[in-house]
Amino acid sequence: MGKNILIVYAHQSAGSFNAAAKDAAVELLTAQGCNVVVSDLYALGFKATATKEDITGEVKNPEHFCYGEETMVAWRENRLSADIVEEHKKVTEADLIIFQFPMYWFSMPAIMKGWIDRVLTQGFAYSSEKRYSQGPFKEKLAMLSFTTGSQESMFCSNGINGDMNVTLWPIQNGILYYCGFQVLAPQIFWAPPHITSEGRMAMLEGWRKRLEGLLSETPLSFAPLDDFDTSSGFQLKTEVKEKQAEAEFGLTVGHHLGKPLPPNNQFRPALCLSSA
Ligand SMILES: Cc1cc2nc3c(=O)[nH]c(=O)nc-3n(C[C@H](O)[C@H](O)[C@H](O)COP(=O)(O)OP(=O)(O)OC[C@H]3O[C@@H](n4cnc5c(N)ncnc54)[C@H](O)[C@@H]3O)c2cc1C
Missing domain, CATH: 3.40.50.360 (Flavodoxin domain)
Structure with missing residues (x-):
């Protein structure tokens, strides 16, 4: 069809x-x-x-x-x-x-x-x-x-x-x-x-x-709803932040976590993104 x-x-x-x-x-x-x-x-x-x-x-x-x-x-x-x-x-x-x-x-x-x-x-x-x-x-x-x-x-x-x-x-x-x-x-x-x-x-x-x-x-890859804690004002969950701690780049353009933006995040799918 x-x-x-x-x-x-x-x-x-x-x-x-x-x-x-x-x-x-x-x-x-x-x-x-x-x-x-x-x-x-x-x-x-x-x-x-x-x-x-x-x-x-x-x-x-x-x-x-x-x-x-x-x-x-x-x-x-x-x-x-x-x-x-x-x-x-x-x-x-x-x-x-x-x-x-x-x-x-x-x-x-x-x-x-x-x-x-x-x-x-x-x-x-x-x-x-x-x-x-x-x-x-x-x-x-x-x-x-x-x-x-x-x-x-x-x-x-x-x-x-x-x-x-x-x-x-x-x-x-x-x-x-x-x-x-x-x-x-x-x-x-x-x-x-x-x-x-x-x-x-x-x-x-x-x-x-x-x-x-x-x-x-x-x-493209975005941060899924599950990455955020509804009970704490929709902040990134601690385990997601911990997983990201060693990462070279931020999670997404918006959730950059104070790190360099993930290259071409809004242009091509990421190979691996948090729990997505
Ligand atoms: C209010 C306003 C705000 C704007 N803000 C921005 C901005 O923030 N950032 C930015 O970068 N730009 C901005 N612009 C510019 C705007 O984005 C461009 O003018 C627009 O994207 C051009 O696309 P078009 O389809 O109108 O082009 P057109 O002018 O219609 O076409 C361009 C050329 O393509 C030719 N053409 C048509 N059909 C074909 C075809 N089949 N094959 C080959 N050629 C063809 C046309 O004859 C023409 O010569 C703004 C413009 C306005 C009016």
């Missing part, structure tokens, strides 16, 4: 490099027998703001509207707005979600962040019990595929923008892995507006090759 793929796509122009990357993914994954669905956020006019209009009917506390709590209740009671329900269906069915976007301000465009704020609803996508390695989407894959304006050399530990591993951490750990997704290595297209046409074609060719084996790639 072919896998279900959702591409959450944020670019305004069908002539963009992002469009070409998205089209390549649709073509190559469809050719493998996958069922590919694209949420083209600008074409949909996707609402980016998390507001009480996301709920149909009465809100519980109009005086002090708390978006997370209210949308969780509305999700349970089937009272979320139609556009969120539509995206929930696509996420539920997806085996892999690809986020295709141009980097904006070291992150994603607001319309895609709006998709994340509104579609990854509390209860549906995470809860205090079900998050990180226990998250609702732990059987699903997700990945970032994005373009930059910057050259690769600008996004390293001694480049002007700093280490891309650090830039990726909040998105890959704090959004994708938080909801349980197994996160595939990001696909980064460095500076397509500023390189030669041959360079752009070579990047697209590399993506097309990768797409052939994408679904059997090993996901």
Whole structure:
């Protein structure tokens, strides 16, 4: 059976490099027998703001509207707005979600962040019990595929923008892995507006090759929920810290334990990570 793929796509122009990357993914994954669905956020006019209009009917506390709590209740009671329900269906069915976007301000465009704020609803996508390695989407894959304006050399530990591993951490750990997704290595297209046409074609060719084996790639490694002690404010367990004491590098970009960051932690799977 072919896998279900959702591409959450944020670019305004069908002539963009992002469009070409998205089209390549649709073509190559469809050719493998996958069922590919694209949420083209600008074409949909996707609402980016998390507001009480996301709920149909009465809100519980109009005086002090708390978006997370209210949308969780509305999700349970089937009272979320139609556009969120539509995206929930696509996420539920997806085996892999690809986020295709141009980097904006070291992150994603607001319309895609709006998709994340509104579609990854509390209860549906995470809860205090079900998050990180226990998250609702732990059987699903997700990945970032994005373009930059910057050259690769600008996004390293001694480049002007700093280490891309650090830039990726909040998105890959704090959004994708938080909801349980197994996160595939990001696909980064460095500076397509500023390189030669041959360079752009070579990047697209590399993506097309990768797409052939994408679904059997090993996901990146993150610190599992079990590594943390719920009774002590979710601190790393003593035994995990002891195991890490002699390690040359930190556990992850975020759990660096005051040591050098594990090299390419947000780009390739670790050979060995704590108790994972
Ligand atoms: C608000 C904002 C914030 C930004 N913040 C950052 C930031 O923090 N860091 C950063 O690095 N950059 C940043 N940028 C730059 C942005 O990331 C780049 O402009 C963007 O990633 C380029 O991708 P694109 O798809 O828009 O390229 P395009 O400009 O659409 O395309 C680049 C070139 O590829 C060509 N092309 C299209 N299709 C094909 C094809 N099939 N084959 C070959 N060539 C093709 C196009 O014709 C064009 O010449 C920011 C930009 C904005 C507007």
